[in-house]
Amino acid sequence: MSDHDVKMTKTTPQQFFFALWGGLFAPIIAIALIVGLVAKIQGSHSTQAALAYNDQAVEERIHPVGEVNVVDANAVHVDKEGEQVFGEVCTACHTPGALGAPKFGDKAAWGPRIKQGYETLIKHAIEGIRQMPARGGNPDLTDTEIARAVAYMANDAGAKFTPPAAAAPAAPAAAAPAAPAADAKKM
Ligand code: HEC
Structure with a gap:
């Protein structure tokens, strides 16, 4: 080796x-x-x-964008009162004063706005203005309901607006969404 x-x-x-x-x-x-x-x-x-x-x-x-909701043809839309609309929609911002919204009952905040006139306020509420979303963000609200909610808030802060009254007393079926009171805007 x-x-x-x-x-x-x-x-x-x-x-x-x-x-x-x-x-x-x-x-x-x-x-x-x-x-x-x-x-x-x-x-x-x-x-x-x-x-x-x-x-x-x-x-x-x-998923299809639109869905057909079959609604009873006899179901007539009954416009809600201003207080109810306020309680369901507007209160979210107008009670706490969120996003700079004029607070419910705050006369100082509402005063200058009320001076613009009922028509203008309704128009702004329907179309939206700055941080205020169109129809308070609820497109289902009718012009009459908006007008009533505006009157409810403004009147509480010292205005004397006359909210649109109910449309023709619930005539079933035939009562299409016709423009109700004179001061409500075109549908
Ligand atoms: C998402 C919050 C929000 C909701 C919900 C809301 N608002 Fe407002 N609203 C505002 C804000 C913010 C302003 C102040 C806008 C501004 O002048 O800059 C305002 C202002 C207004 C004004 C005064 C407009 C003007 O010309 O001075 C009216 C009238 C009004 N709102 C009505 C309503 C009604 C009626 C509802 C319910 C149907 C509603 N708002 C719901 C936020 C809201």
């Missing part, structure tokens, strides 16, 4: 460790990482939950 052979067979523990690490573990770990990465990418694309979510999202997106 030559010196050379002896050297070849003598492997120190360090050498063995590096050989094992470099030759065996490193590739295995690399492969495991790659597999894990691919699984993760695929998982985020195609799990059942993701598919179900997609279906739902697509459904929402292609």
Whole structure:
């Protein structure tokens, strides 16, 4: 046996460790990482939950914009009183004075606005003005309801507006949304 052979067979523990690490573990770990990465990418694309979510999202997106609500043809819209409209819609901003809205009952805040006249206030309430959304944000309110709510608020703060009275006494069916009182704007 030559010196050379002896050297070849003598492997120190360090050498063995590096050989094992470099030759065996490193590739295995690399492969495991790659597999894990691919699984993760695929998982985020195609799990059942993701598919179900997609279906739902697509459904929402292609959902028809308008829905036909079949309303009883005999159901006649009865305009609400100003106080009720106020309580359902306007109070949200006009009670706390949100967004700079003139507070309900605040004569100082309402005074200059009242001076603009009933017509102008109604117009602003219907069309919206600055932070005041059109129809208080509720497009279902009729002009009459808006006019009444305006009168309700303004009168409480010292105005003497006469809110539009009810339209022709509920004549079923025939009572189309006709312009009711003189001071209510065109429908
Ligand atoms: C989202 C909040 C909000 C709601 C809801 C709201 N208002 Fe207002 N309103 C405002 C704000 C803010 C102003 C002050 C706008 C300005 O002059 O800058 C205002 C002002 C007004 C004015 C005075 C307009 C003028 O020319 O000075 C009237 C009248 C009015 N609102 C009526 C109503 C009525 C009626 C309703 C309910 C149907 C209503 N508002 C609901 C926020 C609101």
